[in-house]
Amino acid sequence: MATTRSSARSKATTAPTAPAGRATRSTNVGGRAQSTTTKATAKKATNRKPLVSRANSMDTGVDSEAHPGSSQQSSTMNVSAIPCSSDMEREPIKAFLRIRPQLGDGPTSEPYLHTISDTAVRMSDPSSQLQSSSRLSSLNPSSIYTFSHIFPPDSQQSQFFNRTTLPLVQDLLEGQNGLLFAYGVTNSGKTYTVQGGSDRGSAGILPRTLDVIFNSIEGRHGDGQFRPVRLNGIEAADDEFEDVSPHNASGGRRPSLIDILDDALDIREDIDPTVLKLDRNYEYTIWLSYSEIYNEKVYDLFSSVDPSEHSPQSGSRPMSTFLNMPLPSSQSNPLLLSRKALALKSCPPSDSGLSADDVGLAGKYVTGLRQIRVHSAAQAKELLRLGQLHRRVFGTLANSQSSRSHAIVTIKVLRVHRGERNDPSSIQTSRLTMVDLAGSERTKYTQSSGDRLREAGNINKSLMVLGQCMETLRANQRAVARSLATHGGRIDTRDVKKGLAVVPFRHSKLTEVLMDYFIGDGRAVMILNVNPYDTGYDENSHVMKFAALAREVCTVAPTATSRPLPVLKDKPERPQSSREIAPHRRKVTISTRSTGHKASEAHLEVLEEDEEQDEDDEGEIDPVVEALFDEVEQLRAQLHEAEMRCALIEAETREEVMEEMEERMRSMEKMFERRLRREAENHEKKMDAKIDMMARSGLHRPAPPADVVYPSLQLSDDEAENFVDELAELASDGSSDSEEHASTASSTSPSPLARKSVKPLSKAQSQPSQGSNGNLRGASPSSSQENAVRSSDSAGHDGLVPMRKQLLNRQIASLQNRDFSAAPSPVFEADVKAGKMAARLAKSGDNKLPSLERNLMQLSLQEKPRESTIIVPDKVARQEAVANGGDDVEYVPLRGEVDPGKKKKRQLGKSRVINEEGMADIVLTSSQESTRQLRARH
Numbered sequence: 001m002a003t004t005r006s007s008a009r010s011k012a013t014t015a016p017t018a019p020a021g022r023a024t025r026s027t028n029v030g031g032r033a034q035s036t037t038t039k040a041t042a043k044k045a046t047n048r049k050p051l052v053s054r055a056n057s058m059d060t061g062v063d064s065e066a067h068p069g070s071s072q073q074s075s076t077m078n079v080s081a082i083p084c085s086s087d088m089e090r091e092p093i094k095a096f097l098r099i100r101p102q103l104g105d106g107p108t109s110e111p112y113l114h115t116i117s118d119t120a121v122r123m124s125d126p127s128s129q130l131q132s133s134s135r136l137s138s139l140n141p142s143s144i145y146t147f148s149h150i151f152p153p154d155s156q157q158s159q160f161f162n163r164t165t166l167p168l169v170q171d172l173l174e175g176q177n178g179l180l181f182a183y184g185v186t187n188s189g190k191t192y193t194v195q196g197g198s199d200r201g202s203a204g205i206l207p208r209t210l211d212v213i214f215n216s217i218e219g220r221h222g223d224g225q226f227r228p229v230r231l232n233g234i235e236a237a238d239d240e241f242e243d244v245s246p247h248n249a250s251g252g253r254r255p256s257l258i259d260i261l262d263d264a265l266d267i268r269e270d271i272d273p274t275v276l277k278l279d280r281n282y283e284y285t286i287w288l289s290y291s292e293i294y295n296e297k298v299y300d301l302f303s304s305v306d307p308s309e310h311s312p313q314s315g316s317r318p319m320s321t322f323l324n325m326p327l328p329s330s331q332s333n334p335l336l337l338s339r340k341a342l343a344l345k346s347c348p349p350s351d352s353g354l355s356a357d358d359v360g361l362a363g364k365y366v367t368g369l370r371q372i373r374v375h376s377a378a379q380a381k382e383l384l385r386l387g388q389l390h391r392r393v394f395g396t397l398a399n400s401q402s403s404r405s406h407a408i409v410t411i412k413v414l415r416v417h418r419g420e421r422n423d424p425s426s427i428q429t430s431r432l433t434m435v436d437l438a439g440s441e442r443t444k445y446t447q448s449s450g451d452r453l454r455e456a457g458n459i460n461k462s463l464m465v466l467g468q469c470m471e472t473l474r475a476n477q478r479a480v481a482r483s484l485a486t487h488g489g490r491i492d493t494r495d496v497k498k499g500l501a502v503v504p505f506r507h508s509k510l511t512e513v514l515m516d517y518f519i520g521d522g523r524a525v526m527i528l529n530v531n532p533y534d535t536g537y538d539e540n541s542h543v544m545k546f547a548a549l550a551r552e553v554c555t556v557a558p559t560a561t562s563r564p565l566p567v568l569k570d571k572p573e574r575p576q577s578s579r580e581i582a583p584h585r586r587k588v589t590i591s592t593r594s595t596g597h598k599a600s601e602a603h604l605e606v607l608e609e610d611e612e613q614d615e616d617d618e619g620e621i622d623p624v625v626e627a628l629f630d631e632v633e634q635l636r637a638q639l640h641e642a643e644m645r646c647a648l649i650e651a652e653t654r655e656e657v658m659e660e661m662e663e664r665m666r667s668m669e670k671m672f673e674r675r676l677r678r679e680a681e682n683h684e685k686k687m688d689a690k691i692d693m694m695a696r697s698g699l700h701r702p703a704p705p706a707d708v709v710y711p712s713l714q715l716s717d718d719e720a721e722n723f724v725d726e727l728a729e730l731a732s733d734g735s736s737d738s739e740e741h742a743s744t745a746s747s748t749s750p751s752p753l754a755r756k757s758v759k760p761l762s763k764a765q766s767q768p769s770q771g772s773n774g775n776l777r778g779a780s781p782s783s784s785q786e787n788a789v790r791s792s793d794s795a796g797h798d799g800l801v802p803m804r805k806q807l808l809n810r811q812i813a814s815l816q817n818r819d820f821s822a823a824p825s826p827v828f829e830a831d832v833k834a835g836k837m838a839a840r841l842a843k844s845g846d847n848k849l850p851s852l853e854r855n856l857m858q859l860s861l862q863e864k865p866r867e868s869t870i871i872v873p874d875k876v877a878r879q880e881a882v883a884n885g886g887d888d889v890e891y892v893p894l895r896g897e898v899d900p901g902k903k904k905k906r907q908l909g910k911s912r913v914i915n916e917e918g919m920a921d922i923v924l925t926s927s928q929e930s931t932r933q934l935r936a937r938h
């Protein structure tokens, strides 16, 4: 059974105790393990154990050497022997949120991110605000996310640096590793955070880190006898390393690429003055490497850099063999630039003080990645600037607004005690890696195609795998913690073995390169950049969720131990393997449009060669097994991608269906509203029609409008009762007359009850004016009504008299039903007055009946100010009425007569079915028509 790195580490920490103030460590020089004691001063340099997740293969975790008493069959492990004990300096990944200010480069809508406190923000979906009236809006309106600290839009670069990066710089100079990565969607401010802006004071965390390092080690530079190799190894620096082929191309007459690109990057003069307190007994050498991961391939951005400087005293600046090449004069002959992708290899376990069996647990390194020694912050910044230019030339020029690659800068520190500077085993290496991740984006929004689509796919893939790794690490750590809790401080290996999953670092180059930090070596800090004014709410919420996940993953600050000094150097470059794929060629045109400068252009052809497949890497594994393993991983990655795509499609489909449903519901709501309104209108119409009918038949008398003034009649109760009696008397006369006339005139048409509609009387009109006969006179329409009635009287007086008497009877009946004790209403008073007049006139004989009726009608019209219809009994009478009263004459049946409406309905029914609503419509239309005509006439 192989031992894990954790067990190897535990061996180192359980070695014989060193004297106070000195740390014990295990080193391996020339392949021989030996125990060495150093003057380790850093307090963090003692008793640290690696993270449990490095030892995902927990089955190999029992270290019989460290725990001689423990048996191979034992299902539990001593906590001190495994990398998850409570005494370890485990800490979760720190997550800082930086909110980008509004710069007027996007939509000016309200931000969807609101700071609640220094550590919490609320993120509200802007679309839910739009749908606030909708039923679905309350589903997930906002979420709260917490961070180690939140930097508002107005926070300064120096303030940001001091809080997020300075502790990592301190750790670096004390021998500990650290990782810092900026994560966020495109245009959220990652590059600004890492590199900085062009204004004074806007230098980012990377140049500030270099300033602080060189400020702090001032006067304590090492002599550079050794150089770093791979991740943690060191070897003797020799001439081969220093012998970078000199390049004189800049002396050419023709302009070079750098002349074109130079304007693009501003050289900042910002220098961070911070100085850290360090142990004065150590000497330091600083090494820089700069790589990018573009389209899932790792490239060295220093590959064509000539440091041109061998001593700290030299003032010469580093140069680029690419950028200083003279440009070809013709466009047809572009400048050919080629670069080769670098392969990743597993670090030898000896580099990290692990046993030879721990292959694959020491992390991976980029083969052939140049690590250049820098002597000053200015030189380091100049190198980085060249690296940035290379990055632009090779990776992102076609899309210069956005970084389409992950940029990785690693600062390595070799620290050696002054007294032991010639002893390679006493050298400590530590590194700080800063990653400016490419912005995640959804291809759907950018409408990418071809190369851009490939870029976006690879960016999203690597970020997705990063998320998966975090998730698996968290799950593994929880499984171990659960086991610890269940077994009282011991881990059940069988239990944990079942629960632990393989962390999919190998699914992307980014995670492969960074895996060493996640499985144990160093603190990790994540910077989340968010532009809350951006339209990409969905993408930003993914970023937030990623942060929430990452914050639950623990890393361990490693021991600041010296690294072993391997005797072997990197293997010489091997001839290209037959498996190599044809290099990828791209044509690129670079042009500057900077104001005040002449526009210039360069035509390049970029050739990207694939990395060599190193057959020796992890050579102990059977190639067939390795191939199968790769295939399994590939399939797993494909499966995951397919699942993600499905999930995305499902989410989009759900969204679309929900939108459609909402749309439907809204239209249904509108339809029902319309129906309801129509129903209400129909009911209103029906009610009006009914009231109208009742009014016409005298069963209903509507309340008068408030502004109608009726003649005042002051009657005492006695007078009123007498008056009713008089009317009753008259009615009894009338009824006998009526019966008489009914018998004699049964062959003639029934008596009509004629009324003429008038407009409501205004106050002035309604003021009673005494006419020649002493009756009240209304507005002019009443005189035409009078005429109409009079003419009908003269036309058929005999037929009309009984009907008039009927009218009188009805009015008397309604008066008799009145409660005289109640306050007299204006209508009642009008009736009383009319009745009085009727009684008076009745006494003078039947021949006075028409004028009595006129007066009654006059009053009745006053009390019924709204428009009504002349009612005529039959066709002949209607013709008469039309002749006198105009077109607005309608037939209204007396009780027992056939309803003309029904008649009409029957007629219409022959051709089509008309329901109640239809009838109401017909009634309404006809009443509107008659009103219109009446209005037109008056």
Ligand SMILES: Nc1ncnc2c1ncn2[C@@H]1O[C@H](COP(=O)(O)OP(=O)(O)OP(=O)(O)O)[C@@H](O)[C@H]1O
Pocket (backbone or CB within 6 Å): 099, 100, 101, 103, 153, 184, 185, 186, 187, 188, 189, 190, 191, 192, 193, 197, 401, 402, 403, 404, 437, 438, 439, 440, 529
């Ligand atoms: N805190 C800030 N203060 C002022 N300007 C900022 C800030 N953050 C970002 N910017 C500006 O916003 C713009 C976009 O920022 P930047 O290029 O850093 O985004 P990015 O996330 O790196 O984008 P990409 O992933 O596409 O490369 C730049 O013009 C930058 O100067």
